[in-house]
Amino acid sequence: MENVIEAFTGVTPQGKKSRTPAKLDVMLTASGVILALFMIGHMLFVSTILLGKDVMYTVTKMFELEFLFEGGIPAVVSVIVFAITVIFIVHAILGARKFPTSYRAYIRIREHSKMMHHKDTSMWMFQWISGLIMMFAGLVHLFIMFTQPQNIGPFASAYRVVENHMWLLYVVLLICVEIHGSVGLYRAAMKWGWFDGENPKQTRANLMKMKKILSYVFMTLGVVTLAAYIKIGLDHNIAPGEKYQPNTNTIEILKD
Numbered sequence: 001m002e003n004v005i006e007a008f009t010g011v012t013p014q015g016k017k018s019r020t021p022a023k024l025d026v027m028l029t030a031s032g033v034i035l036a037l038f039m040i041g042h043m044l045f046v047s048t049i050l051l052g053k054d055v056m057y058t059v060t061k062m063f064e065l066e067f068l069f070e071g072g073i074p075a076v077v078s079v080i081v082f083a084i085t086v087i088f089i090v091h092a093i094l095g096a097r098k099f100p101t102s103y104r105a106y107i108r109i110r111e112h113s114k115m116m117h118h119k120d121t122s123m124w125m126f127q128w129i130s131g132l133i134m135m136f137a138g139l140v141h142l143f144i145m146f147t148q149p150q151n152i153g154p155f156a157s158a159y160r161v162v163e164n165h166m167w168l169l170y171v172v173l174l175i176c177v178e179i180h181g182s183v184g185l186y187r188a189a190m191k192w193g194w195f196d197g198e199n200p201k202q203t204r205a206n207l208m209k210m211k212k213i214l215s216y217v218f219m220t221l222g223v224v225t226l227a228a229y230i231k232i233g234l235d236h237n238i239a240p241g242e243k244y245q246p247n248t249n250t251i252e253i254l255k256d
């Protein structure tokens, strides 16, 4: 009962202001930062296809710990996917606290946002709309990666993108994740004052610039990478389940 009273009044049974909302906010930021850093690494890994099929193949095998176990163990990737999925779900649940809980609440926020013409408020609206989309689209992607870790590679990925029409899901995810990630980092830096200096206006302008650069760079990288997978899928007549056969000479050079 005490918990119910605390949740509804924001005051503890001892009459102190509840710290729970602040703790949940810290957890929201922490999980968001972990996911943002993961996504930067993820985009760099996926985009190795731009350096050639053999490079992407080598990096994939590295994640499967091929340097320790002959042929690699794809299940290692499932373990990583599971860990990311847990953080993803925790972040989504914590973020859901900020969603408008009724149509009336949504309209009120939307009208407020229009009236204020305040960029940060409009960005906040994009945050929960893109978050909602990602909760569904992201989990579809994570489920496939968890259950089919053996189907990651130059041909298997290109086959999925083209023949399984995953490009459609990736276009939506890409737009949401790049903007959600950069806006999230910007808002977290503003909220917790990570880079606060003498001049708050200048700090805000600098952070906004960083946010834009991050969005443009990763969005461009994502689009070019997706185009590369589509090209491989269209150029090669990949059979279902067909794996890329690496050029052994190139692989030796890459390993050295």
Ligand code: HEM
Pocket (backbone or CB within 6 Å): 042, 046, 077, 080, 081, 082, 084, 088, 134, 138, 141, 142, 145, 151, 152, 153, 156, 157, 158, 160, 161, 166, 170, 171, 173, 174, 177, 221, 222, 223, 225, 226
């Ligand atoms: C450990 C977890 C993850 C793994 C192992 C993984 C792996 C991959 C792989 C191998 C691809 C290349 C295409 C394919 O094979 O289907 C890909 C593409 C993509 N993934 Fe993930 N992914 C993970 C988590 C996520 C998350 C959490 C998101 C965002 C919510 C995400 C968003 C995307 C997007 C947008 C693309 C398209 C890339 C592009 O257009 O350049 N992934 N992922």
